[in-house]
Amino acid sequence: MPDTAAPTLLWFRRDLRLHDNPALTAAAARGGPVIAMFILDDADAGDRRPGGASRWWLHHSLARLGETLARIGTRLVLRRGRAEYVLSRLVEETGAAAVCWNRRYEPWATARDGRIKDGLRKRGLEVQSFNASLLYEPWEVTSKQGTPLKVFSPFWRAVQAKGDPADPLPVPTRLPAPDTAPDSDSLDDWALLPTAPDWAGGLRETWTPGEAGALARLDRFLDEAVGGYKAKRDIPGTAATSALSPHLHFGEISPRFIWHAARAASEARSNEPMDRGTASFLSEICWREFSHNLLFHNPDLPELSLRRAFEDFPWREDIEGLRAWQRGLTGYPIVDAGMRELWQTGWMHNRVRMIAASFLIKDLLVHWRHGAAWFWDTLVDADLASNSASWQWVAGCGADAAPYFRIFNPVLQGEKFDGDATYVRRWVPEIAALPDSVIHKPWMAKPLALAEAGIALGRTYPYPIVDHATARNRALEALKSIKKG
DNA sequence: TTTTGAGTTGTTCGA
């Protein structure tokens, strides 16, 4: 019998929600008071501490979580420091008898959490951890031999073969608070928001962090867009994707909840649980799952190319090129549009992420780690697993590597997926007056057309910083050099 | 153990 008088610590991490939250449900079920808490632990995350955009999101997500917890009877205690020490301290302060949390799967987190769990249990506390961020545990989806899968298609088939993931848990109606709440830091004192300068205006306009915002976005996507997802998800000028990635990263919404909601919506529309749009969408949810699997089984994923031969690749130290790429000044409109969308909104459309990443890696021959680092700092959905796995995928050194000759042509990609230039005109307004026929290759425009559009190449918009055809051949040569590695 | 078929997202060239 648990000591129902002693409080339970409920440690929030990347599960900033009330619905489908197994740790929350377990803490509530213990019957005693529950102390909900969040620890800002920069030390343990090391150089993986959240980037600027992520910190902005975290601030707002915590604020919303605090409000919703207050509505069911408790408050969110904020503490800063090494998680081990903070937890230990709180156990002493409150006389807690149990700690509940939902698992994280990053290598540094699994190591740390294991230590914490041992330490708490040695002190006689009950510790329970749960899966709240994946459809299945990383060790549950395997080949028939029981080994981790390294190719997406078999992974996706294996997930589907398991049937539906567990049903989402309901939101508890009440979470009893202790008589005296522990002290809490002030969220503002954590200084997660940018101040001088405040660059977060575009983020504020674009996003609604928090569980309510996440659920609203899912609703809207399932109502309006999922039906056409398969056909339109590659068109960055449309709002055809779910844009749930940051909400998923912070655990404001559960992938199991998404799975069941998407299937129910499909069934309501078409009498089948997986119409084409839904199947396509859920397979993307599974890509996230696959990336987490890869990171779990390959702790080096963020640092080392999975295909080790790529560690000997003749990468270039192109500081200027990297800088131009970061600022959206490469001279290739589709690349620049994407990089500016990223800078202003903390997010980039998936198709454009591939184009922009391919440009940095294949056209500039800059190491994928530099691209991953920039994305880590600027993306609101920056996720160690997805970011690392995706950059490696584009580079061709990932588990499920693209063929070496798959090098995106930024002009063709722009014309193919942004044919009416809606996207490029939105993010690269200085060339918006060019006609569709040349807007993806301004240097090909006739002088008169440029003049009429008010463009002085090299002054109001850059010439291409590399010639793609030349760069492509250079990349193919470079790739040859590691073939026999 | 060996074999076999397959592997998210592309581009270019020449007929």
Place this chain on the structure above:
DNA sequence: GTCGAACAACTCAAA
């Protein structure tokens, strides 16, 4: 303008 072939070799997963 359209279409099919070529662009390599390797690793993975299952039979």
